[in-house]
Structure formats: structure tokens, C-alpha cells
Amino acid sequence: MDEAAPQKGTVTQRAIEQIKAMIAEGRLEPGQRLPTERELAVRLGISRSSMREAIRALTVLGVLEARHGSGIYVTALEAGDLLETFGVVADLSRGPRLVELLEVRRILESTATALAAARITDDRLAAVEKHLAAMNATDDPEEILAHDLAFHREIAAAAGNETMAAILDGLSSRTFRARVWRGYQEEGAFARTRREHAAIHRALAARDPEAARTAAAAHVGEVEEWLRAQLGGPDPRPGPR
Amino acid sequence: MDEAAPQKGTVTQRAIEQIKAMIAEGRLEPGQRLPTERELAVRLGISRSSMREAIRALTVLGVLEARHGSGIYVTALEAGDLLETFGVVADLSRGPRLVELLEVRRILESTATALAAARITDDRLAAVEKHLAAMNATDDPEEILAHDLAFHREIAAAAGNETMAAILDGLSSRTFRARVWRGYQEEGAFARTRREHAAIHRALAARDPEAARTAAAAHVGEVEEWLRAQLGGPDPRPGPR
DNA sequence: CCAGCCAAGTGGTCGGACCACTACGGGTTC
DNA sequence: GAACCCGTAGTGGTCCGACCACTTGGCTGG
Numbered sequence: 001m002d003e004a005a006p007q008k009g010t011v012t013q014r015a016i017e018q019i020k021a022m023i024a025e026g027r028l029e030p031g032q033r034l035p036t037e038r039e040l041a042v043r044l045g046i047s048r049s050s051m052r053e054a055i056r057a058l059t060v061l062g063v064l065e066a067r068h069g070s071g072i073y074v075t076a077l078e079a080g081d082l083l084e085t086f087g088v089v090a091d092l093s094r095g096p097r098l099v100e101l102l103e104v105r106r107i108l109e110s111t112a113t114a115l116a117a118a119r120i121t122d123d124r125l126a127a128v129e130k131h132l133a134a135m136n137a138t139d140d141p142e143e144i145l146a147h148d149l150a151f152h153r154e155i156a157a158a159a160g161n162e163t164m165a166a167i168l169d170g171l172s173s174r175t176f177r178a179r180v181w182r183g184y185q186e187e188g189a190f191a192r193t194r195r196e197h198a199a200i201h202r203a204l205a206a207r208d209p210e211a212a213r214t215a216a217a218a219h220v221g222e223v224e225e226w227l228r229a230q231l232g233g234p235d236p237r238p239g240p241r
Numbered sequence: 242m243d244e245a246a247p248q249k250g251t252v253t254q255r256a257i258e259q260i261k262a263m264i265a266e267g268r269l270e271p272g273q274r275l276p277t278e279r280e281l282a283v284r285l286g287i288s289r290s291s292m293r294e295a296i297r298a299l300t301v302l303g304v305l306e307a308r309h310g311s312g313i314y315v316t317a318l319e320a321g322d323l324l325e326t327f328g329v330v331a332d333l334s335r336g337p338r339l340v341e342l343l344e345v346r347r348i349l350e351s352t353a354t355a356l357a358a359a360r361i362t363d364d365r366l367a368a369v370e371k372h373l374a375a376m377n378a379t380d381d382p383e384e385i386l387a388h389d390l391a392f393h394r395e396i397a398a399a400a401g402n403e404t405m406a407a408i409l410d411g412l413s414s415r416t417f418r419a420r421v422w423r424g425y426q427e428e429g430a431f432a433r434t435r436r437e438h439a440a441i442h443r444a445l446a447a448r449d450p451e452a453a454r455t456a457a458a459a460h461v462g463e464v465e466e467w468l469r470a471q472l473g474g475p476d477p478r479p480g481p482r
Numbered sequence: 483c484c485a486g487c488c489a490a491g492t493g494g495t496c497g498g499a500c501c502a503c504t505a506c507g508g509g510t511t512c
Numbered sequence: 513g514a515a516c517c518c519g520t521a522g523t524g525g526t527c528c529g530a531c532c533a534c535t536t537g538g539c540t541g542g
Binding site for chain 2: 493494495496497498502503504505
């Protein structure tokens with residue numbers, strides 16, 4: 001009945017799988033340029049429209065990169081490229097799942113901070129201190145948020161696990177934190193946050209992994225507990241969606 | 242110069258953002274049906290082709306679901322839907338990043354197992370035992386792998402954090418484990434694996450979180466260490482890609 | 483030798499046509 | 513009256529062909 005090329009699902013889905021397979025099998029190397037949309041379509045026996053949908057899908061997944069006028073390329077396939085979509089999860093989650101995401105972040109962030117305490121170089125530690133100082137030197141929430149993100153990003157990078165750092169990045173996406181922190185900081189949590197950040201930095205400087213783990217876990221845990229209280233709280237319409 | 246609707250990036254990218262925004266703002270509820278492709282295209286002022294690319298992109302991200310002949314729907318937006326793409330990362334990663342992924346899994350899995358030890362119900366524990374028994378009763382690698390996955394999935398589910406379970410699921414995708422385990426099991430690691438699984442189960446049955454954490458960490462850590470050795474090993478062409 | 487231009491080739495967008503499938507309703511049958 | 517069948521309108525899926533926007537590299541003219 002069915003021949004060599006059986007039909008399963010839509011042709012676009014099939015094209016996506018085929019390109020993914022080409023990369024997984026090593027027939028397409030990171031950074032390499034793919035054939036033309038038009039040629040790819042011919043090769044797989046589908047129309048250019050369907051091929052474009054497949055390419056677009058792989059583009060949003062961070063697997064391919066399309067450069068207008070130049071061609072289609074395989075990305076570096078690094079953790080950051082592929083885990084970019086993780087931010088979507090954080091952005092579209094609401095209610096109880098926000099707490100779950102924070103719980104995951106607490107687990108990973110505490111471990112990452114502990115690893116960082118053992119491995120961080122003096123250069124990186126200086127960068128951490130820079131963001132810490134900048135964060136305490138301003139009252140602009142936007143700027144604080146930016147340096148806060150950079151502060152944790154630097155620590156995660158120092159842990160030496162790019163994948164973990166990329167996941168934590170997604171779990172701390174701008175819109176995610178902005179949504180949660182809007183309410184959290186309104187309750188005058190600035191002082192507490194500064195204290196916790198200082199504790200994390202102190203543990204890093206002392207190269208004390210266990211202290212770092214505890215400080216980081218407490219830091220994220222504070223937000224987590226606050227959010228948990230918000231959800232089950234008195235207000236019939238909980239704060240963050 | 243630019244008016245109300247400024248042009249940034251491709252029209253498709255803009256459409257993706259707009260639909261995402263509609264969901265984030267609550268204008269589109271989970272499970273709800275969207276207007277037809279044709280109408281959506283008209284509303285956003287783009288062609289149907291471009292709109293289809295946007296829809297396809299959101300489909301692979303697990304945000305939308307297209308039912309042929311029926312319409313386009315917002316998914317339940319549960320952790321499993323949105324984190325399905327996590328498997329792609331595991332499938333396309335190779336070399337050092339495989340070790341990083343296992344490290345992340347070790348951290349999350351050990352915590353999840355500890356939580357499970359404290360919270361697991363008798364029903365779930367029975368299910369865990371079922372997969373454990375089935376895993377030890379056969380020699381078919383395929384079947385062993387399937388029950389192994391189910392074993393850990395059941396435990397992750399018992400931890401009470403759907404998001405974490407979904408991430409672990411992605412980190413243990415069939416193709417991922419198949420690639421790594423092919424070599425690992427060849428070295429006669431069956432016995433060791435069974436011993437470790439038994440230890441995990443014992444800790445769960447005893448409701449001992451710390452023992453469970455240790456057992457799970459050791460279990461994943463074994464594979465992690467083996468893989469690490471493979472990569473830096475003697476063979477110029479390391480085993481798993 | 484260099485700057486600038488120009489043309490070929492690429493991805494991006496559009497419109498329309500047709501196909502495959504689903505869902506709904508009216509009609510038929512028991 | 514209820515259950516079944518089937519036609520049909522409407523949906524997503526696919527394809528085609530044309531044109532636009534941009535990059536690139538070679539060519540031309542200074």
C-alpha cells in the first residue's frame with residue numbers, strides 16, 4: 001500500500017521532522033547554510049508555502065535562522081538559542097503555575113549559586129558587585145530590574161552550566177518578573193531584597209557554597225511565598241494572572 | 242512618521258506577538274476557539290499565508306492547536322503543552338551539553354523524588370511498583386526503557402509540581418535516553434540500574450525524603466559520570482553526538 | 483586601486499484557487 | 513418518535529505564481 005514515503009500528519013509537520021532529523025544526524029552542521037526555500041521544497045516534494053511554514057516553525061524554536069536576502073542557516077544550537085522559547089512558558093503562565101515556576105527556579109538557582117561560589121573568578125565576582133552596587137544606587141524600578149536580572153545572570157554563568165543558565169534566564173524573563181514584582185515591590189520589599197542580595201554576594205565572596213545555596217533559596221523562596229499567599233489570599237481576583 | 246501601527250520585524254513575527262499578547266491579556270481563554278484564518282488575516286491586515294505561518298509557529302510552541310475542518314483553538318496552556326518543545330533541546334543537543342542536561346535533570350529529579358517521598362499516595366506508590374516489577378521482568382530494551390520512563394514520570398507526578406514533571410519529561414524524551422543509554426547499558430549496567438531503582442523505591446515506601454534525594458541523585462549521577470567519561474575519553478570520536 | 487553602482491539571487495509577502503476534512507442539519511427510514 | 517444517513521457549508525491544508533525587499537558580489541567608472 002504505502003510506499004517508501006508514507007504520509008503521516010501534514011506535509012509541513014513531515015518537513016519539520018525531516019529537517020530536524022537532518023540536523024540530529026549531523027547532515028547539517030551548526031552555522032551551516034541550507035539550500036534555498038525553493039530548492040528545499042522541490043527536494044521534499046512539497047510547495048514552497050508549506051516549506052516556509054516548516055522553516056518558520058524551526059525558526060521560532062531557535063533551530064534555524066532566516067536572513068533576508070542571504071539565506072537560511074542553522075543556528076549555533078547553543079543552549080541559549082534552543083531555550084529561548086522557555087520565556088514563552090513564563091509569559092503565558094498564570095496562577096498556580098507561576099508558583100511552580102518559581103519553585104523550579106528556586107531549586108535551580110540555589111544550586112547554581114552554590115556552584116558559582118565554588119567556581120567564580122575574581123573578574124566575574126567584580127561584575128556581580130558592579131550590578132549589586134548599581135542596583136542599590138538608583139530608585140528607578142526599571143533600572144533595578146535590569147541590574148537584578150544581570151546580577152543573577154552573572155552568577156548563573158559562573159556556575160559553569162550554560163544550559164542551566166539559559167533555563168534560569170527564561171524563568172526570569174523581563175515580562176515574567178515585571179508581572180510578579182510589580183506587586184511584590186509595592187509592599188516595600190526593596191530593603192529585604194537588598195539584604196538578600198548582599199547575603200548572596202557575601203557567600204560568593206567567601207567562596208562558601210552552602211551559605212550561597214541557602215541565601216539564594218531564601219531569596220527566591222521569599223517571592224515564592226508571597227506569591228503563594230497572593231493566590232489563595234483574601235482578594236477574589238488574585239494579583240498576577 | 243510611523244503611525245499607530247509601526248512596522249517592526251516581519252509581519253508574521255508581529256502577528257505571533259499579537260496573538261500571544263491576546264492570550265497573555267486574557268482576551269483569549271484556554272480552550273477557546275479563534276476566528277478563522279481568513280478572518281484573522283483580515284483583522285491584522287496581513288495575508289492568509291503570513292497568518293498561517295504565525296499560527297503554525299504558535300502551534301509548535303504548544304500555544305495553539307489546529308483541528309482540520311473545525312477551527313483553531315487555544316490549548317489548555319498547561320505545563321505539558323508549553324514544555325513539549327523542551328524535548329527538541331534534548332534531541333538536538335550533543336557532546337558537553339548532554340552532560341549539562343543530565344546535571345539539570347539530576348538536580349530536579351533528586352528534588353522531585355524527595356518531594357514525592359513526602360507526598361506520594363499509596364495508589365501512586367503501587368503504580369511505581371508496577372513499573373518497577375515490569376522493568377525487571379523483561380529483557381527487551383525497548384520495554385525496559387518504556388517502563389523506566391514511566392517509573393520516573395510517576396514519581397515526578399507525585400511530587401505535586403506539574404511544571405517540574407513536564408521539564409523532567411522533556412529531559413527524558415525517548416530519543417534522548419535511547420541515544421545515551423545505548424552505550425550505557427552495553428556496559429552491563431542493567432544490574433546497577435536495578436539496584437538504584439530499588440533503592441529509590443525503598444526510600445519512597447519508607448517516606449524518607451532525604452534517602453530518596455540521595456538515591457535519585459546517585460542514579461542520575463551514575464549516567465552523568467559515565468557520559469562525562471565517554472566525552473573526554475580515549476576514543477577520538479566520542480560516543481553520543 | 484578604490485568607490486560606487488548594478489544585477490542576480492535570496493527570503494518576505496500577497497492573492498487566489500482547489501483539496502480534505504469536520505460539523506451540522508434536514509431528510510429518510512425503521 | 514427516534515435513530516440513522518447523507519448532503520452541504522465552512523474550516524484548515526496545500527499548492528501555485530507573482531511581486532517586493534534585501535543582501536551580496538562582481539563590475540564599472542573614476
